[in-house]
Structures are given as C-alpha cells and as structure tokens.
Amino acid sequence: MPSNPQKLSGSEIRNLFLDFFAGRGHQILPSASVVSEDPTLLLTVAGMVPFKPIFLGQRTPEFKRATTSQKCIRTNDIENVGRTKRHHTFFEMLGNFSFGDYFKEQAIAWGWEISTEVFGFSPNNLVVSVFEDDDEAFNIWRDQIGVPAARIKRMGADDNFWAMGATGPCGPCSEIYYDFHPERGDDNIDLEDDSRFIEFYNLVFMQYNRDASGNLTPLQNKNIDTGMGLERMAQILQQVPNNYETDLIFPIIQTAAQIAEIDYHSSDEKTKVSLKVIGDHVRAVVHMIADEIRASNVGRGYVLRRLIRRVVRHGRLIGISSEFITQVAETAIALSESVYPNVRQREAAIKAELQREESNFLRTLDRGEKLLEEIIQEVKQQGKTSISGESAFTLYDTYGFPLELTQEIAEENNLTIDEAGFNVEMQKQVERAKAAHETIDLTVQGSLDKLAEHVHATEFLGYTQPAATAKVEAILVDGVSQEAAEAGTQVQIVLNQTPFYAESGGQIGDRGYISGDGILVRVEDMKKESDFFIHLGHIERGTLRVGDSITAQIDRACRRRAQANHTATHLLQAALKKIVDEGISQAGSLVSFDRLRFDFNCPRALTSEEIQQVEEQVNTWIAEAHAANVEILPLAEAKAKGAVAMFGEKYGDEVRVIDFPGVSMELCGGTHVSNTAEIGVFKIISEAGVASGVRRIEAVSGPAILDYLNVRDKVVKDLSDRFKVKPEELPERITTLQTELRNNEKELASLKSQLAIAKSDSLLETTQTAGDYKLIIAQMEDVDPESLKTAAERLLQKIGNGAVVLGSVPEAGKVSIVAAFSPEVNKKGLQAGKFVGAIAKICGGGGGGRPNLAQAGGRDASKLPEALAKAQSDLKSALV
Incomplete structure (x- = not known):
C-alpha cells in the first residue's frame, strides 16, 4: 500500500477501496441497477439506496458489513455539469456499510487509515468536519486519530446531518476534505472554498429515528453509511484540475473533440464546457440504457431523452452537425466494460437507442432552431429581454423542443424565458386533453360521488355469468340523477350487480341489453368510475325506474370476439419475448371486437421474418389447445411464480392471474377464452413505430378474420378488374407499371437537367x-x-x-x-x-x-x- 499519493487510475482506486474493506470483513456486493427499486425514486442517486429497506428495518441483511462501488444518476444539479470541477449526472460512489455492527469509532479509524495509508494522503492535506453537536465524533478525531482541533470544523445540520426524508432513520455525519493548499494555514479554513478544498469521503452515523413531530429517538441498531466519490478521488490522485480530465471521463471527451476536429486544451472555456457535458452525459446514457431504460416522455425515459438531447445540442455548439453519439458511446463502453460487463452485452441496444434518439432530435433541432432563431431576432428587434411563454410552448408542443433547451439557447443570447407563461400554456393543454378524452361528464362524476354515500359498489359477475338479474340503483340523464327515464332517452345506469365488463386494461366494454317488464335498454358502452359500473345506453322501450328489477344480458358474440382478441394479445406478447427480445414489455393495448392492438417497447422495427415467426408461434399455441388456469393470488406470490405485470401499472394486494401453462402467465383483469383453441386463428395486419422506442402490432383473430379476408378479397377483385389480370398476376403487373413510371421520371429529370444546362450557358x-x-x-x-x-x-x-x-x-x-x-x-x-x-x-x-x-x-x-x-x-x- 502506498505511503505517498500516487497517480492511481480510476480502476486502481476502485479496487483498492473494495479490497481494503473486504479485508476487514465486508462483503463485496455488485452495483445495483441505476433503476431504483424504491418506488419513491426514479433512479439510484446514492450508494445507500439499495440498502434503504435494511436501514428502515424492512429487510434483514444477509451480511453485517458490505462494500460496493455503486453507479448513481443525479440530475438535480444538471445546469452545473461541465461548469464546475465536479458536478456530474453519472458518478460512482464507493461505500462501506455497517448494519448494526461497528459504529463511529471504527468507521472514523478506517476512514483515516484508507485515506492516509492506502491512498497516501499526508495528514497535513486533510481537514474533517463534524456535526456541530456531535462531541463524540469530534473527540474521536482529535483524541484517537490525532487531528488538530483547528482542522476539525463543526458544521450545521444543512451540511452535516443526513436524513433519508422528513421522517425515519437519520444521524450526524463527518466528512473528510482534501486541502490543496495547506500552506495557507489553519486560521481561516473555509470548507466552501472549492479552489482549496474538496470533500471526498462522507461518513454517516445513522443513530436516530425522526418521528412526524421532528423528535429524535435512538435506534436499536446503529448503522454506518459512507460514500467516497470515485471521480473526486481520481482528480486528487491524478493531479488534474477537475474530475473531467481524469481517466474516467477524459477519453470520452477526447473522442468528441476528435469528431469535432478541435483540441480540448487549446479550446475556449465555452467549448470546454460543451465537451465536459458530452463526456458526462454519454457516460450516464450508456449506463441507463444498459440497465434497460428506454427514452420516452415520462419518468426515467424522459431523463434519458433529456440527457441525449443535451449531448446533441452541445455537439452542435462545438461544430458537430451530423450523428456522432454512438462513436462517443463506444469509448464510454470500452472504459466501463471490465467493471460493468452489461454495457458491452447491451452494446447493440445502447447504440440503436442512441442512434434513433439522435436522428429524431436532429430533425427536431433543424425545425425548432430555425423558428427559435426567428423568435430571438424578433425579441431583440423589439428591445425585449424575454421570450414569451407562448412562443416557448409552441416550440415545445409543435416541434418537440424541450423547455430546458430553449432556456439554454436563450441564455446564450442573453435572454430569459417567461416560464410562468409557459406553465400557463401547458396547463391549458392539459385541460384541453382532459376535455378531449373525458368519458363521463364531470357532472356525472359529481352525481356518483353523492350516490356513493348510499349506493353500494357494483358487483361484477361477468367472468362466469353472461346474464344476471339485477336491481337499478341509479339513473343519470345528462349527468343529473333521475328517478325515472322514458323511451328515447340516453342514460347512464348503475346496477347493484352486472355481467357487463367495463372498459379496462385495454379491453373495451361489453355491449348488450337491459330488459324488464315492458322495458328494453340497448347498452352501447360500459365505463367504470370508482366502484361503479356505468351502463351507457339508449332506452328503446318503456320507462326505467330506480328500484326496478331487470335482466342484464351481454351480447355473447361480441364478448367471444373480445375474449379471443384479449387472449391473443397475451400470446402475442409471449411470442415477441420468445422470438424477438426477452426484454420486450407492453406499452399499451386495445382489445376490441373486430381487432386487437398491442404496443410494446422495442428499439427497432421487426423484420418480415420475425413478424412471420411471431404469427406462426401464436397460431401454433392456438392449435395446441392450451387450457386457461385463472387464480387470485397475493401480488408477491404471483410475481414469484413469474406472472408478467405491465410496467407502471398499480396493483392491489391480491391480483388475478391468467395462466396458459408453458405459454403465458400475466396479471390481468380482462375476460379470456378458456382454451386457446377457441381463438381459431390469428393474423398480424401491420407492424409500425408509434413513438420513439415504441412499436405497434395490429392483428385480428377468431371470427374477425373472416371480416378481414372479405375486405381484402374485395380489394383484390377490384384491382384485377381494373388491370384486366388474374389476382396472382397483380404483383407482376404492378411491378411493370412501377418500372415504367421510374423510367419516365428519369427521362423527365434528364430533360430538366439538359434544359437547365442550356439556360446556364447564357450566364x-x-x-x-x-x-x-x-x-x-x-x-x-x-x-x-x-x-x-x-x-x-x-x-x-x-x-x-x-x-x-x-x-x-x-x-x-x-x-x-x-x-x-x-x-x-x-x-x-x-x-x-x-x-x-x-x-x-x-x-x-x-x-x-x-x-x-x-x-x-x-x-x-x-x-x-x-x-x-x-x-x-x-x-x-x-x-x-
């Protein structure tokens, strides 16, 4: 172990840290995914996040001591990335953890030992901080470690008291700083001076539990949670001016600089900032995609898309106008693969996702930048200093231009954005969207809220009963509760029980009839609001009254079609996972009576061969006549058995599992066939992209196949009549016409060129x-x-x-x-x-x-x- 600082590589620093603590009884654990399992977090933001359930007492640890190098993503300081020496979106946190084992004295002793004896820092270059009331930690540093009192700084709660949240485990912390200029003395130590000090190791002493009133009580088990920034250690030990010029990031920056045909060291500060942003963000997006995050407009996907777009934007700022991210990503992959092999294993997916996102955004930039340039010129001509919120929203809504990007470009032109105005426009759009997609009038919901006080929830009988006797609990006409409604009236009816399936999980609602003594209501749609099933229909005969006893009868033919299509979507997802990519997951669906639509996450289009193989696999499962097994299970048990859940869907403690053994097992509340043979046949109609990273398959099954074939047959007959050929001769005839058209177009282009040349000679x-x-x-x-x-x-x-x-x-x-x-x-x-x-x-x-x-x-x-x-x-x- 070195006694003096050495120029250690990032890999050597990581290994020395892990080996040090492994030698002291700590279990080396692999980094968790950057996708946090904690539902309150989008991403893994610190080394302790994977151990949060242990700290909360929700899980018993397998080991009393652990050490990790954890991949982390943070975007709270994204505007500082590249502008300061050590702000990042992606970083690695080296940590050692004690779960009710050792505490302050041992954590401090090892923190000092690894800093001075392993990494070779001179005590003269180290300063420590403690929580202002933590005399115990102060005394350990001074009396046992021997740090002079002048180099132990007491700090307030904002700096040196760590909390997981408003309530829960918390405690004081102690930080170790590296002093680049110890010759300046100990009289006026200011740890906020980042030109002199850098905090590289934080020791958190989790010894309290904070209740809702803010009271602190000692924990039964006291824990240690530490974090050493790998990039910061690399900066210190490699003796470079900032984290970006370490071997962890600088090769990525050099790759970007080479593509831009510039030299980093001779560039101006603005160019260096862009190169640093590219270096940082590319590391982040490579690991995010490697951990199976796909770009989208929500949640983690939006974070990924935003980072990719910032890379493209900063590439533009340094003169890169073509696609380049995949080249830079290759360097990031090469730097990481020895420690995180999944980045190389997922190389194809990473590059495909980056290429697609970059290509799409370049088109967005071309359109949006032209408009934004016009807006900026107009603002300046008017002598204003701010771009209106309406203009910023037009860029966002029409051109897909992120507000953050508009703000960045505005700042480059010494302008601001009316963000409040932007938010007003955004809220208007939200309200428009709500109005466009409203399924039940708000007054209906208001009436339902009142009914909930004295009307019980609707009992659904439709899994086993196509018809049922029921009582009319409520009648709504134009959103207003009525005691009765006559023939010719459009109504919303609530029954105490119903066989009608209400639209949910992508499956549309049942159709059918409600009948009684002299009464006939045609049910045209079904919706579910809260615990009520709403029968939307038209009274064709008689007068319907609250309290009437009626018979509710679904249209069995429609239900059979919906069941066939719904089960077909389950088989389709299973076939896609088997043939195309196990990582495919559902992004949405529609189960109608005449067709099905299945949206799924996939970074590329399916080949014609894959589409054919998927279709054949589904039809094979149909022919094999797999019987359905339906169970109600606890959610944890269902997932343990391998049931597929839809990402982002909220489930209760108990779930309905639809299992076709050996083929498909999903959590689903929809209606299904009892045996795959009931589907009959399955046919894929189309496969296309509907959003970035999302593909859509439309298909038909069962009786709907005949409707589909009839339409196709009619089209083929019509074309045969027009071209005067047999159906099997149509492809050849169309090919001949296309060839003739291309030849004519070439001839026309040649004539135009000759004419232009003739005209040009006069010039x-x-x-x-x-x-x-x-x-x-x-x-x-x-x-x-x-x-x-x-x-x-x-x-x-x-x-x-x-x-x-x-x-x-x-x-x-x-x-x-x-x-x-x-x-x-x-x-x-x-x-x-x-x-x-x-x-x-x-x-x-x-x-x-x-x-x-x-x-x-x-x-x-x-x-x-x-x-x-x-x-x-x-x-x-x-x-x-």
Missing part, C-alpha cells in the same frame, strides 16, 4: 471578376434544385478558378440556392456549406453541404434577389 456572359477569381451570381427561372446544382457544377468547370452562386424559385413559396466553389476559393477560407447556409437565412431558410458544393432552401421568394446581392458582396469582399 457565362454575366461572369464578373474579383481579383484573380471569376464569379457568376444569378437567378434562374423555374429550375428544380437538382438541375440547379448540375448547372452550378457545369458553370464552375467552365470558369475554372472562382465561385458560382445560383438561385431559383422552383415552386410557389420555395427558394433553392446552390453554391459551387473551386479549391482556390476554399483556400481563402470560404466553404460553400457555411456560405450558402448564411445566405439562405435571408430567405427564411438554411442549409449546407461540402466545402466545394452546397445547397440550401428558403421560404420567402421575394428575398432571393437580396440574398444573391449579399452573396456577390460577400464574395467580392473576401476574394479581392
């Missing part, structure tokens, strides 16, 4: 000179973008050393501009891509391309002469 007479260079800047009428590019290339060949800039309005409201530069012009520092992009902005557009040839577009044709005049002026100024 040689307009050639100008700028020093040793020749210039042609002109507008061509009715020339499409591709032909315009051909004309520009031809003219440049003819004039030789110089530049050609051509513009055209190929169709109303659209502008096309092309720039072609010779190598000699490039040597003067002019690049066609950047040049034409700047010129196109005058026409309300943009674009780019290679240094020698580039194309751009615009929306304002009236500005094209101005843009071409600007091109001429700029070229002459640069080339003369």
